[in-house]
Amino acid sequence: VTVLDTRRIAHLDMDAFFAAVEQLDDPALRGKPVIVGGLGPRGVVATASYEARTCGVGSAMPMAVARRLCPHGNYLRPRFARYKEISDRVRSILRSITPMVETISLDEAFFDLSTRCPTFDLAEETARAVKTRVRVETDLTCSVGLGPNRFLAKLGSELDKPDGFCVILPEGVREVLDPLPVGRIWGVGQVTERRLQGLGILRVRDLRLTPANLLERELGSMGRRLQQLARGEDDTPMGREAAARSISREVTYSHDLTDLLEIEAEVRKLAAHVADQLQREHLLCRTVRIKVRFPDFRTHTRQLRLGVGVDAAGLIEQLAIHLLHDRIPLRDTGVRLIGVGVADLSVSSARQLSLFGGEKSHGRSAAAA
DNA sequence: TCTGGGGTCCTAGGACCC
DNA sequence: TCTGGGGTCCTAGGACCC
Numbered sequence: 001v002t003v004l005d006t007r008r009i010a011h012l013d014m015d016a017f018f019a020a021v022e023q024l025d026d027p028a029l030r031g032k033p034v035i036v037g038g039l040g041p042r043g044v045v046a047t048a049s050y051e052a053r054t055c056g057v058g059s060a061m062p063m064a065v066a067r068r069l070c071p072h073g074n075y076l077r078p079r080f081a082r083y084k085e086i087s088d089r090v091r092s093i094l095r096s097i098t099p100m101v102e103t104i105s106l107d108e109a110f111f112d113l114s115t116r117c118p119t120f121d122l123a124e125e126t127a128r129a130v131k132t133r134v135r136v137e138t139d140l141t142c143s144v145g146l147g148p149n150r151f152l153a154k155l156g157s158e159l160d161k162p163d164g165f166c167v168i169l170p171e172g173v174r175e176v177l178d179p180l181p182v183g184r185i186w187g188v189g190q191v192t193e194r195r196l197q198g199l200g201i202l203r204v205r206d207l208r209l210t211p212a213n214l215l216e217r218e219l220g221s222m223g224r225r226l227q228q229l230a231r232g233e234d235d236t237p238m239g240r241e242a243a244a245r246s247i248s249r250e251v252t253y254s255h256d257l258t259d260l261l262e263i264e265a266e267v268r269k270l271a272a273h274v275a276d277q278l279q280r281e282h283l284l285c286r287t288v289r290i291k292v293r294f295p296d297f298r299t300h301t302r303q304l305r306l307g308v309g310v311d312a313a314g315l316i317e318q319l320a321i322h323l324l325h326d327r328i329p330l331r332d333t334g335v336r337l338i339g340v341g342v343a344d345l346s347v348s349s350a351r352q353l354s355l356f357g358g359e360k361s362h363g364r365s366a367a368a369a
Numbered sequence: 370t371c372t373g374g375g376g377t378c379c380t381a382g383g384a385c386c387c
Numbered sequence: 388t389c390t391g392g393g394g395t396c397c398t399a400g401g402a403c404c405c
Contacts, residue, residue, distance in 0.1 A: 042372075044373050044374095045373095046405090060372085060373085062370060062371055062373095066370095068370075069370095104405070108405075190403095191401085191402060220380085242377095245376085245377070246376070246377085247375095249375090252372095252373060289398095299400085300399085301400075303399080305397065337373090
């Protein structure tokens with residue numbers, strides 16, 4: 001047991017969040033299957049209500065499949081601005097408990113109770129109170145996990161949803177983890193799960209008992225990390241609200257684009273959007289990249305690094321077009337998706353001046369950010 | 370059944386330099 | 388004539404997450 005594993009960390013996950021918000025705002029949808037996601041011919045499911053899940057509908061499923069499984073479902077496109085409002089209210093509840101809050105997405109956050117609650121009993125009391133406040137103040141349910149690290153907190157919130165509450169104490173880790181399939185570990189997706197299965201590793205117990213050198217030979221540094229998780233160990237500190245490392249826009253077209261002029265126009269439009277966001281956030285980028293997906297789903301990305309940071313729309317458009325023409329092996333089969341992105345972000349001088357201007361009152365938080 | 374959009378992180382290989 | 392060793396930077400692709 002490491003020093004870090006004497007922490008008490010909670011994870012809060014809103015239940016079927018997008019769908020639950022739609023049911024909250026439209027009482028006629030309550031108790032009915034609601035599926036939120038892209039409504040076009042190539043859309044996928046973002047969130048399905050529990051009623052829809054009983055038909056077999058789930059996240060990331062193509063909408064066409066969902067409609068077949070659940071023909072009487074209510075299909076809605078997401079309203080992110082509305083979800084953000086509620087997400088902000090939930091986060092403000094968490095922040096009223098502790099400043100140690102790490103947001104994962106609109107519907108998920110960690111909060112660290114180690115300082116506020118010196119024992120697990122006290123932490124459980126506080127975390128249950130948070131769950132109650134979320135229900136009272138938003139009319140929505142959430143699931144909460146509490147454990148000695150982030151991995152176990154998140155696992156706890158998944159094990160008892162919806163409307164769940166699960167504490168994983170250090171002494172109960174093995175009993176909870178051992179029987180789970182390895183795919184339940186955060187960071188083990190389909191590919192890694194298959195590879196592990198190929199090695200005869202099906203459950204977390206198998207992973208825990210596999211010789212470390214075998215895991216490292218087969219999976220490299222990930223092997224070591226996975227075995228630590230299998231033992232319930234996770235040293236990763238609570239993240240601060242990290243600055244974004246990249247900005248991008250991409251679109252899957254409802255029909256493949258074949259006209260080169262149209263493709264160019266789309267690249268320019270996406271580049272302009274990205275540049276606009278860069279400028280609004282007072283950032284400069286030193287990398288510009290383009291992404292093209294063909295109808296057969298083969299996907300190409302091309303990027304170039306610049307000597308200086310830029311944010312001009314015209315320049316980013318020009319560079320993106322250059323990458324498209326000179327570096328992407330365009331075929332006459334058309335393209336399914338186009339994306340434009342920027343990375344290697346830095347704060348532009350205008351923003352730097354305002355940060356320095358606020359240094360006396362905000363110097364510490366600016367330095368930490 | 371036919372596969373979104375926004376991200377993060379990791380790996381591998383090549384160019385280049387000393 | 389057959390080929391060092393290390394470090395850094397850059398690019399492309401892929402796994403994964405929500």
